Amino acid sequence: MTKVSIIGSGNVAQHLIQAFQLDNSIEIVQVFARTKKNLAHLLHTDRIISDYSQLQAADVYIIAVSDDAIAEVSSALPFNNQLVVHTSGTVALTSIAITNRRGVFYPLQTFSKDKAVNFKTIPICLEAENEKDFETLSSIASTISDAVYKINSEQRKALHIAAVFVNNFVNHLYQMGNEICENNQVPFEILKPLIQETAHKIITLSPKDAQTGPAKRNDLKTIEAHQQFLTDENQANVYKILTQSILNNGKKL
Amino acid sequence: MTKVSIIGSGNVAQHLIQAFQLDNSIEIVQVFARTKKNLAHLLHTDRIISDYSQLQAADVYIIAVSDDAIAEVSSALPFNNQLVVHTSGTVALTSIAITNRRGVFYPLQTFSKDKAVNFKTIPICLEAENEKDFETLSSIASTISDAVYKINSEQRKALHIAAVFVNNFVNHLYQMGNEICENNQVPFEILKPLIQETAHKIITLSPKDAQTGPAKRNDLKTIEAHQQFLTDENQANVYKILTQSILNNGKKL
Structure with a gap:
């Protein structure tokens, strides 16, 4: 005991x-x-x-x-x-x-x-x-x-920062998605199954292999249309930074 | 039929x-x-x-x-x-x-x-x-x-952009978390239950109510320590933008 x-x-x-x-x-x-x-x-x-x-x-x-x-x-x-x-x-x-x-x-x-x-x-x-x-x-x-x-303590520090990305920041993106829905009279409910599936996918796929979307496809036409739609400065800024990060990621391959 | x-x-x-x-x-x-x-x-x-x-x-x-x-x-x-x-x-x-x-x-x-x-x-x-x-x-x-x-078509456009935030961008954050783990010899496996729980939480809680973490707590000391840890320019940049977005969100309340 x-x-x-x-x-x-x-x-x-x-x-x-x-x-x-x-x-x-x-x-x-x-x-x-x-x-x-x-x-x-x-x-x-x-x-x-x-x-x-x-x-x-x-x-x-x-x-x-x-x-x-x-x-x-x-x-x-x-x-x-x-x-x-x-x-x-x-x-x-x-x-x-x-x-x-x-x-x-x-x-x-x-x-x-x-x-x-x-x-x-x-x-x-x-x-x-x-x-x-x-x-x-x-x-x-x-x-x-x-x-x-x-x-060890150094690894734990890295782990905690990684957790901020996959937990705190991810939840904040849920909130931004929620805001975009609310501002356009769309029920956020519609996105919940997609959110669950996105999390579920990486149990079996690496996040790199699971990546989809306009930035991954280098679909600049759709990206531009999205940027024109986002009039909120903060939403537009977050969209730009994360899209750029996905685009750069593709170039690193 | x-x-x-x-x-x-x-x-x-x-x-x-x-x-x-x-x-x-x-x-x-x-x-x-x-x-x-x-x-x-x-x-x-x-x-x-x-x-x-x-x-x-x-x-x-x-x-x-x-x-x-x-x-x-x-x-x-x-x-x-x-x-x-x-x-x-x-x-x-x-x-x-x-x-x-x-x-x-x-x-x-x-x-x-x-x-x-x-x-x-x-x-x-x-x-x-x-x-x-x-x-x-x-x-x-x-x-x-x-x-x-x-x-309608206008709502569908908003919905698709919101889906980019909660699916494509979220998955990219999973990938960044994975990178931070790999760079520090930490198995990404450790984060998977947290990722599932983060997605699961918003079935019953609004993303706003589910938000946690240093930016939500306005814990500037931890934020600064994290920023010093992140030497990769892109990681540091995404950390900064999303932290700022959560901090500003708190101020809006």
Whole structure:
């Protein structure tokens, strides 16, 4: 039985608690939360603490707090030489106070508060300072996910930026598509199956092979017609930059 | 029984043939194809013709050829005052020769040659010059799809541009994410569940409500760190433009 304690009560903390509770090989010793009631629906209140001095022995302490608070929280822990990890995609392992053995336990997914997730498919990116700690993290991660990766801090930084492209920026393009529909009295609903299919395609095809559209075909006539249609400066600008990027990509081949 | 003939033997034509064959209320009278063997796996060769003069009576003639060929094909049809439609997202209804009653039967999806599609979920956008023809198209479309829309040529143009944003541009962002991963020895696989979840979210949330990330949070520190990381000029440029677009969006609220 691996003993885990969690510091934090936000989205990631709550999803981790629920995932760990599904597996008998993990014991959640304690969860640190400033206000107990955030977690009262998830575990018995005598396991919820709000004072670091109450922390008991565990195999790993998972700090699941906002990026800015990680360094401070890690410094406040009242013990040395324990395995302490954070769950952030952007913060370096070295941001954790050096008094403990440090690591990263980063589940790469967008967590929404009220939306249940199937943790089995969520990639967990792990980093540790020594092989034994890595194995501890790996065995914990494997109980909740089928996709466990060894990723160092530099790789994690690249991964987070790539995630901004395929998640944040992609969602913003959905929003721009939505705007174009609204401005022209077209229901955005019509585009939803296409959006799903676009995401689904790259499970089996590389994005390069899946690329279609006027820029890919070098269809300058259609591109010009689209540019004339887009009178909104920002829409026209984004259209121009991404079209140019696809066109240049073709030339690189 | 509604009688349909199809002109063309490409992706869209083949997917339509297969969809119509599933329904007993539609009879495929003939398919026009320059070379019969493209379609030999789909229907009996005596229904495949390669000479317009062989075309028999049908309730609707569906021109499923490349955009550039629509006007010419429609002019070559050896009859008048019949219902003739094309399947394009970009070509105007008026591109069809005026000698016949004109319409549009546009299934909005990316069709890949070897990938079966479930037509029931594919939106079909219809346009016709009179109410009776619209009803004919609507009854045909409803047999193969649960999502039938009345969309005029101007709306269809907007829809196609919005589709470029949510399909072509989104896929290009997948490719850029893939490149960033490759350049940093990170498997792109890790991002695939996030990509699926990003697409899945907007089925129930508006893209505006689903937006997350550093630009949405106005987290200028992270944005600056990302910009320093991106040494590729094109990646940096796309990052800048889309981040700015999300930031400005926040200001508009």
